[in-house]
Amino acid sequence: MSSAHPDAPLRRLTLTEVFAAFEAMHGGEHWHWTPETPPFEIMAGAVLVQRAAWTNAERALDRLRAAGALSPEGVLALPVAALEELVRPAGFFRTKARKLRALASAVQEHGGLDAFLGSPPEELRARLLAVWGIGPETADAILLYAAKQPAFVADAYAARVFRRLGLGPDRDSYDAWQAWFVRQLPVDPALWARLHALIVLHGKRRCRKRQPRCADCLLLGRCPGAITAPERGLP
Ligand code: SF4
Structure with a gap:
């Protein structure tokens, strides 16, 4: 250039x-996320869009929603194979199902969605980065859009x-x-x-x-x- x-x-x-x-x-x-988008939908979307086009991540989100599984409890209640099948459109479906389960488990271990996202930003970022398959970009997207914390x-x-x-x-x-x-x-x-x-x-x-x-x-x-x-x- x-x-x-x-x-x-x-x-x-x-x-x-x-x-x-x-x-x-x-x-x-x-833009796919607005201030009204439910926080766990944002969190799941941030995982599903990794190495994928948003349209494919969205198809997986739609399937999770239709199955009543677009929540930490919903994700954890599904058998692994069923979760994998639901997120298949996003690609890398086995890995992404595992990441979603890890994220949902972290949320539940820390008192549920409100308590998890309500943690002080540095604490929340550290907790997100400790989740299997979540790196800085995904953690910051969750901090910014789901927790509405300043993370560029x-x-x-x-x-x-x-x-x-x-x-x-x-x-x-x-x-x-x-x-x-x-x-x-x-x-x-x-x-x-x-x-x-x-x-x-x-x-x-x-x-x-x-x-x-x-x-x-x-x-x-x-x-x-x-x-x-x-x-x-x-x-
Ligand atoms: S910002 Fe990107 S699209 Fe715009 S002129 Fe520069 S290189 Fe081209």
């Missing part, structure tokens, strides 16, 4: 400018999009990206959830991993990582 305007240095974008552009491009688009989800979409925009930390680790965002934003879980949603939408709709749709991106003229049509061999 090369600069869209090689003759004139681009002024570095601010986060405010980037998010204003994301809002203008994606503000009206559907610095996922692969964020790293890709912001790196192309010429922004970001020196290192590319999850922790480095998370710290980079947190340092610049007011502590506001609702805002962080909104920004994360906008980043993911932008990463899916425009700033795709392969063949980003730069011609349709409002940041084209300010983005050092933009791919212009001639570079792609397009007319």
